[in-house]
Structure formats: structure tokens, C-alpha cells
Amino acid sequence: MTINKKILFIALLFVALTFPVAIYAADQVSVTMGNLKQGFITIGAAVVVIGWIVAGILYLTAAGGPRMEVAKKALIAAVIGTVLIIIAVSAETFIAGVFKLGGAGGDAGANGGAGNGGINNAVDPAGEMDM
Numbered sequence: 422m423t424i425n426k427k428i429l430f431i432a433l434l435f436v437a438l439t440f441p442v443a444i445y446a447a448d449q450v451s452v453t454m455g456n457l458k459q460g461f462i463t464i465g466a467a468v469v470v471i472g473w474i475v476a477g478i479l480y481l482t483a484a485g486g487p488r489m490e491v492a493k494k495a496l497i498a499a500v501i502g503t504v505l506i507i508i509a510v511s512a513e514t515f516i517a518g519v520f521k522l523g524g525a526g527g528d529a530g531a532n533g534g535a536g537n538g539g540i541n542n543a544v545d546p547a548g549e550m551d552m
Contacts, residue, residue, distance in 0.1 A: 436472040458513065465506050 477496035483489040 462506065462510060465509070467500070469499060469502040469506055472502055475499075 472495065476492060476499045479488065479492035479495050483492045
């Protein structure tokens, strides 16, 4: 089994050229995911607003006729869309808070409190404040 030198050279060159790009991309994944999340939320909110407008117009123009059922279904769909967007934003914030281990700095309070926000105001044995 012989490997063609040209194919081996091209493969190694490809790996050598794409490896730095892959390392840079790994640093940018969180930024990209944040941008995608924000984009999906923005698009979803726009669709919900349009859904509310369409449902309102359908409801106002139905006048008790057979189109009233269509208007009610559109209104229910708009409510469900609004709830889904709110749950999506809230769930993301909740999950980020649950898995956040260290916090913004500082030590935890003596009895599980919020701590001191990163200010080190330990008292030394001589009784002087060390800031």
C-alpha cells in the first residue's frame, strides 16, 4: 500500500492551513451562539407581533360571522407564540444562572450570603483594615 506523495502533501497542507482557523473558531463559538440566539429571538418576536396584528384585524373584521373561528384560532396562536418567546428568554437566563459557578468575584458570605462583591476587606491580627 503506497501513499501518493502529492496526496499526502495536500492533506498535510490542508491540515496545517485549517488548524489555526479551527482554533480561532473555537474561541468564537460562544459569540456566534449568542448572536444566533439573539437573532432567533428577534425573528420570533417579529413574527409574534405580526401574528397579533393579523389576529386583531381578523377579529375586528369577523363581525360574528364564520370568520370568527379563524380569528379565535389566530388569537390563540399569537398568545402561544408570545408565551413561547417569553419562556425561551426566561429559560436561557435561568439556565445561565443555575450553571454559573463562580460569580462576578468576591467570596461567599459566612452564612451563604452574596459575599462582598470582590472587595477584600480582611482584618489583620493588629486590628487594621487591609484594603
